[in-house]
Amino acid sequence: MDISEKLPSRPDAIPAFVQEFLNKLKTLQLTNDELFDIKLCLNEALINAMKHGHQFDPRLFVEVRAQVKDDRLIIEVKDQGQGFDLKKFPNPTDTANLYKYSGRGVFLIKKLMDEVEHFDCGRGIKMVKFLKNMGGKT
Amino acid sequence: MKIREENRNGTVICFLEGEININNSPELRKTFDGIIGRNEKKVIVDFSAVSYIDSSGLATLIEMFQRLKKIGGRMRFSNMEQKIKNVFEITKLHKLFEIFDTQEGALKDF
Numbered sequence: 001m002d003i004s005e006k007l008p009s010r011p012d013a014i015p016a017f018v019q020e021f022l023n024k025l026k027t028l029q030l031t032n033d034e035l036f037d038i039k040l041c042l043n044e045a046l047i048n049a050m051k052h053g054h055q056f057d058p059r060l061f062v063e064v065r066a067q068v069k070d071d072r073l074i075i076e077v078k079d080q081g082q083g084f085d086l087k088k089f090p091n092p093t094d095t096a097n098l099y100k101y102s103g104r105g106v107f108l109i110k111k112l113m114d115e116v117e118h119f120d121c122g123r124g125i126k127m128v129k130f131l132k133n134m135g136g137k138t
Numbered sequence: 139m140k141i142r143e144e145n146r147n148g149t150v151i152c153f154l155e156g157e158i159n160i161n162n163s164p165e166l167r168k169t170f171d172g173i174i175g176r177n178e179k180k181v182i183v184d185f186s187a188v189s190y191i192d193s194s195g196l197a198t199l200i201e202m203f204q205r206l207k208k209i210g211g212r213m214r215f216s217n218m219e220q221k222i223k224n225v226f227e228i229t230k231l232h233k234l235f236e237i238f239d240t241q242e243g244a245l246k247d248f
Binding site: 011012014015032033036039040043044047092093098099100101102104105107108111112 | 157159160161190192193194196197200201204221225228229230231233234
């Protein structure tokens with residue numbers, strides 16, 4: 001399974017795109033928990049790319065690539081923005097930050113995916129999920 | 139997302155159905171605008187039919203929690219399925235919000 005798609009930086013384009021993405025994973029027979037995690041992380045990565053990378057400019061497109069390799073699903077989301085330094089992001093679970101409205105997207109991705117790395121100066125995020133029924137350790 | 143309100147002995151129970159995400163968070167905010175505008179002080183959000191929540195949904199709930207607090211009100215959550223509850227636990231927001239397994243539990247001593 002290989003996916004390579006682009007979508008405009010409009011939040012209303014996200015639900016249909018993510019649903020179609022999940023439909024393409026059906027043959028993998030993932031658990032509901034895995035599907036929930038993948039859905040949430042893909043959503044958060046798309047929102048971050050559209051918001052921070054493109055300021056929701058619909059003329060700019062977010063690239064999504066995905067493939068299954070051995071026991072893992074690898075998803076890459078990339079924008080055309082300025083990139084950002086992840087070290088600047090405060091921990092949203094610190095007591096002082098609990099009331100803040102933003103800053104939870106990347107945190108959730110790091111918690112729900114098995115491996116996460118940024119590339120291209122923070123313009124891209126690579127997320128890896130080990131798939132249980134394909135022997136992936138979790 | 140569908141939103142339905144019920145008033146039970148002075149407590150507003152807000153039943154949410156479907157997904158709480160970046161696209162429908164404004165609708166949720168509008169519902170809370172009405173609740174706060176009526177000066178309601180006790181609000182329970184029932185999650186039994188909520189299948190998904192993203193960080194935008196969490197942000198909207200934090201905003202509403204703070205607005206209610208400012209007018210001396212309180213907000214409780216009930217009936218979350220485990221995956222939804224996990225999102226609150228991972229982000230430690232279960233420390234901020236009062237989360238109950240059942241609606242009866244949320245109504246008790248409110």
